[in-house]
Amino acid sequence: MTVHAHNNEGIRNAVEAGVRCVEHGTSLHESTAALMAARDVALVPTFAVVEQLLHDTAGAGLTASTRDRVESVREQMTKALAAAKHAGVRIGLGSDLIGPAQGRRGKELRLRAALETPMEAIVAATRTNAEILGLSGQVGVITPGAQADLTLWNGNPLEDPELFSDPNNAVLVIQAGQIVKDLR
Numbered sequence: 001m002t003v004h005a006h007n008n009e010g011i012r013n014a015v016e017a018g019v020r021c022v023e024h025g026t027s028l029h030e031s032t033a034a035l036m037a038a039r040d041v042a043l044v045p046t047f048a049v050v051e052q053l054l055h056d057t058a059g060a061g062l063t064a065s066t067r068d069r070v071e072s073v074r075e076q077m078t079k080a081l082a083a084a085k086h087a088g089v090r091i092g093l094g095s096d097l098i099g100p101a102q103g104r105r106g107k108e109l110r111l112r113a114a115l116e117t118p119m120e121a122i123v124a125a126t127r128t129n130a131e132i133l134g135l136s137g138q139v140g141v142i143t144p145g146a147q148a149d150l151t152l153w154n155g156n157p158l159e160d161p162e163l164f165s166d167p168n169n170a171v172l173v174i175q176a177g178q179i180v181k182d183l184r
């Protein structure tokens with residue numbers, strides 16, 4: 001069971017009620033982060049949807065005053081990520097993007113790479129996300145016996161995580177051993 005929650009009280013209530021994962025986690029306090037770590041509740045911050053709202057405030061139907069609140073969400077979410085990391089919370093990666101924006105989910109990797117390191121962002125999106133979904137060892141890792149889900153990028157994302165912002169940079173996608181996209 002997982003929950004979308006922004007404020008600290010809501011997050012704490014959900015954790016105490018037994019959820020396994022919290023999406024957003026915007027105003028996560030240190031004490032709640034410690035509780036999440038103790039109960040092995042994962043966090044999935046969602047920076048891409050925040051960036052999208054800031055980038056296209058009018059398109060999202062938001063007023064200027066709402067934009068200020070979204071700015072504050074970005075600031076708080078950055079602090080929440082740091083608090084969760086410090087507490088030892090398992091941290092996955094998700095975007096919360098919906099509709100036509102879904103093709104740009106890779107932006108979350110670029111944003112997390114800037115806040116952490118590109119490798120940490122990649123591990124969160126692959127191995128940690130698989131752990132959160134209960135698919136440990138099946139996907140999210142390159143190892144004998146695992147399902148072959150692989151992506152070949154047009155460059156080295158460890159040096160240039162901006163690559164993740166454009167799906168055209170994913171030149172080869174293999175799902176369960178089958179090529180499903182090939183731009184080579």
Ligand SMILES: [Zn+2]
Nearest residue numbers: 004023024096
């Ligand atoms: Zn949500």
